[in-house]
Amino acid sequence: MRNVSVVGIGQTQVGEHWDRSLRDLATEAALNALRDAHVDHADAIFVGNMLSGQLTGQENLGALIADEVGLRGVDTLKVEAACGSGAAALHVGYLAVASGQFDLVLVAGAEKLTESSSCNTTASLAMAADADYETVHGISFIALNALLMKRYMYEYDLVPEDFAAFSVNAHANAVHNPNAMFRSPITVEHYKRARDISDPISVMDSAPVCDGAAAVVLMATDNLNGNRARAIKIAASAIGSDSLGLHDRRDPMWLSAVELSSQKAYRQAGIAPQDVNLFEVHDAFSIMSVMSLEAAGFAARGRGALLAREGAITPQGKLPISTMGGLKARGHPVGATGVYQAAEVVQQLRGEAGKNQVANAHVGMAQSLGGIAANAVTHIFVN
Amino acid sequence: MRNVSVVGIGQTQVGEHWDRSLRDLATEAALNALRDAHVDHADAIFVGNMLSGQLTGQENLGALIADEVGLRGVDTLKVEAACGSGAAALHVGYLAVASGQFDLVLVAGAEKLTESSSCNTTASLAMAADADYETVHGISFIALNALLMKRYMYEYDLVPEDFAAFSVNAHANAVHNPNAMFRSPITVEHYKRARDISDPISVMDSAPVCDGAAAVVLMATDNLNGNRARAIKIAASAIGSDSLGLHDRRDPMWLSAVELSSQKAYRQAGIAPQDVNLFEVHDAFSIMSVMSLEAAGFAARGRGALLAREGAITPQGKLPISTMGGLKARGHPVGATGVYQAAEVVQQLRGEAGKNQVANAHVGMAQSLGGIAANAVTHIFVN
Numbered sequence: 001m002r003n004v005s006v007v008g009i010g011q012t013q014v015g016e017h018w019d020r021s022l023r024d025l026a027t028e029a030a031l032n033a034l035r036d037a038h039v040d041h042a043d044a045i046f047v048g049n050m051l052s053g054q055l056t057g058q059e060n061l062g063a064l065i066a067d068e069v070g071l072r073g074v075d076t077l078k079v080e081a082a083c084g085s086g087a088a089a090l091h092v093g094y095l096a097v098a099s100g101q102f103d104l105v106l107v108a109g110a111e112k113l114t115e116s117s118s119c120n121t122t123a124s125l126a127m128a129a130d131a132d133y134e135t136v137h138g139i140s141f142i143a144l145n146a147l148l149m150k151r152y153m154y155e156y157d158l159v160p161e162d163f164a165a166f167s168v169n170a171h172a173n174a175v176h177n178p179n180a181m182f183r184s185p186i187t188v189e190h191y192k193r194a195r196d197i198s199d200p201i202s203v204m205d206s207a208p209v210c211d212g213a214a215a216v217v218l219m220a221t222d223n224l225n226g227n228r229a230r231a232i233k234i235a236a237s238a239i240g241s242d243s244l245g246l247h248d249r250r251d252p253m254w255l256s257a258v259e260l261s262s263q264k265a266y267r268q269a270g271i272a273p274q275d276v277n278l279f280e281v282h283d284a285f286s287i288m289s290v291m292s293l294e295a296a297g298f299a300a301r302g303r304g305a306l307l308a309r310e311g312a313i314t315p316q317g318k319l320p321i322s323t324m325g326g327l328k329a330r331g332h333p334v335g336a337t338g339v340y341q342a343a344e345v346v347q348q349l350r351g352e353a354g355k356n357q358v359a360n361a362h363v364g365m366a367q368s369l370g371g372i373a374a375n376a377v378t379h380i381f382v383n
Numbered sequence: 384m385r386n387v388s389v390v391g392i393g394q395t396q397v398g399e400h401w402d403r404s405l406r407d408l409a410t411e412a413a414l415n416a417l418r419d420a421h422v423d424h425a426d427a428i429f430v431g432n433m434l435s436g437q438l439t440g441q442e443n444l445g446a447l448i449a450d451e452v453g454l455r456g457v458d459t460l461k462v463e464a465a466c467g468s469g470a471a472a473l474h475v476g477y478l479a480v481a482s483g484q485f486d487l488v489l490v491a492g493a494e495k496l497t498e499s500s501s502c503n504t505t506a507s508l509a510m511a512a513d514a515d516y517e518t519v520h521g522i523s524f525i526a527l528n529a530l531l532m533k534r535y536m537y538e539y540d541l542v543p544e545d546f547a548a549f550s551v552n553a554h555a556n557a558v559h560n561p562n563a564m565f566r567s568p569i570t571v572e573h574y575k576r577a578r579d580i581s582d583p584i585s586v587m588d589s590a591p592v593c594d595g596a597a598a599v600v601l602m603a604t605d606n607l608n609g610n611r612a613r614a615i616k617i618a619a620s621a622i623g624s625d626s627l628g629l630h631d632r633r634d635p636m637w638l639s640a641v642e643l644s645s646q647k648a649y650r651q652a653g654i655a656p657q658d659v660n661l662f663e664v665h666d667a668f669s670i671m672s673v674m675s676l677e678a679a680g681f682a683a684r685g686r687g688a689l690l691a692r693e694g695a696i697t698p699q700g701k702l703p704i705s706t707m708g709g710l711k712a713r714g715h716p717v718g719a720t721g722v723y724q725a726a727e728v729v730q731q732l733r734g735e736a737g738k739n740q741v742a743n744a745h746v747g748m749a750q751s752l753g754g755i756a757a758n759a760v761t762h763i764f765v766n
Contacts, residue, residue: 002482021515051436053434053437054436054437056514058513058514059465060463060511062471062624062753063758064627067627067631072624072625072626073624073640073643075474075621075623075624076464076622076624077471078464079461080443080445080460080461080462081461088445091460092460092462095484098484100481100482101384127440127441128443130441130447131439239427239460241445241446241450241455241458242455242456243450243455244443257446370446374443375446
């Protein structure tokens, strides 16, 4: 396999972009990434997106974005893996460059969730769950996560406040990220006063519905010719999977796909969890952060929340997470999120993360989940 | 790049499967392919599908199908490129094996179009066109193709009957394909009497709305160990793209994406059009067959229909097309179609095409289009 490096990144601000279309957002991010890479073309464009059909009446995004970016003609397709779509597109981009068929690949993740009624958005997001066995009963995706959080609190004798440190960290980090949706710090008091969405999940446990696009440019490492000091190597790209339905898991309290995907990634990169300097976790809901930290090998079972309470997850801690705001505060435009995470890890490993810079960051990991970790996509980057 | 071979194929019958779900169909095809390959696992599963979200309320098909097939845990994702989704998934599978990350990959294409109202299906299929510039005006995907056919007839002084040979050939070939939807031969008289759907496109110019699934198993050619006599090599896998919107093309009468993708594929395979022994063309509408034959280099501009009238496209002709019935008569479950085409070419190159066997078939080409060739996915197979 050829080695693959990220040589350019681009992001739009995350937010409610009522005045902008999906193609606008994707194009801005893609052009930013090409500019950042100092290239004006790509051999292929892979687009991550979950709900453009449902919410904006448009499929076939690969050809659309390729054309809008000015690269009509190139190899292109869309990748979908629910909320992990962007990261899955990056996985395809990685394989495409590693294979030798393409030297220069653009990966863009884009999502526009605010173009529809919130009711339709909620129903559409539930398509990440099992339509025949879960959503047919009327349960929303948030409610599924709420069931999981409730059970987790019961199993490990926790209260909602034990999850507060995740949101506090995410919001604190978003303050200094110009692309973040929520650039206001919160306190534990804010967390405790927050309105419930689906008991016990409050607005402060939950990533927002929003719009955004991010892109990265990948190049065969052999082709860097030593003149790209800011290139960041992709040391691992791996996907693990699980049942869509929670009911169908031997152990619903353990994210097998996260474990599988993390272990595969560690093997590929030749590292162990303790070598990771920062971790962009899939904090769509606080409970997902907690369970991901455990299954990825950063905390013992039942101890994920403790890691946060001890301060380990802040930029100065031993395992900084959500360093640019995470899904919670940067925002979670679902099919774009995995690409945002990759771009943010690259910012960190380049030393360009500004006030959120993690000191001595050499190994960064990004993990994006589809459904309740029905799939987990893990990338490890090294500088 | 590692060489990649197809070592197993599986297909469900194409039809209106009112009693079966998308997961049922995909699972049957996938298990058939694994059985045919004499393997009981795959390292990764890539699923091609266009409209499961719209029509069956289910996204995240990768994890779903992996689980249903009994391979929960593996690397998996969904690929979408409108009607070219299945072929695009095959492209990803090809890159994945070529890269060296995976030795054994299952590619499944699945689509269930009959689970919704025909009105909703028509609206959903139009998502292959440009939502902001075409479908916003209320035009359906068939109507777009009808505009193209009308203009083509005007440019080259043709009448609908000039297109009849495509449908006659497709139906004749489907008679002997147990997986085909329409196993009844038709005559030019039937064609002439057929009801219009969107003038000048009649039901006999148009592939049916239907359900189906197909799958192939890919293996690194180096790993065959000489004991897989039925393995068929993938000599080329290439995608070309164009604008989604017809209005936006310099020359709407020429399928640039088909030309680009075919030329790339010929270069990869080291062959010329005249080396191709059979061509599974994207005959969703007769006009697409005609224009594809031209842009792919099999007929001069404006002469595609003539090729059919001269009999070149029958199994005994110099360029057999739609050899197992094509999209027209085997059926066109959109996201599955590209994988059906691949499986059928493999049947031909193995010498297992029964009464439709093309004599001395050594080089087979399959081409699948998304939108009005907004993307074209071309695969060349050799035995």
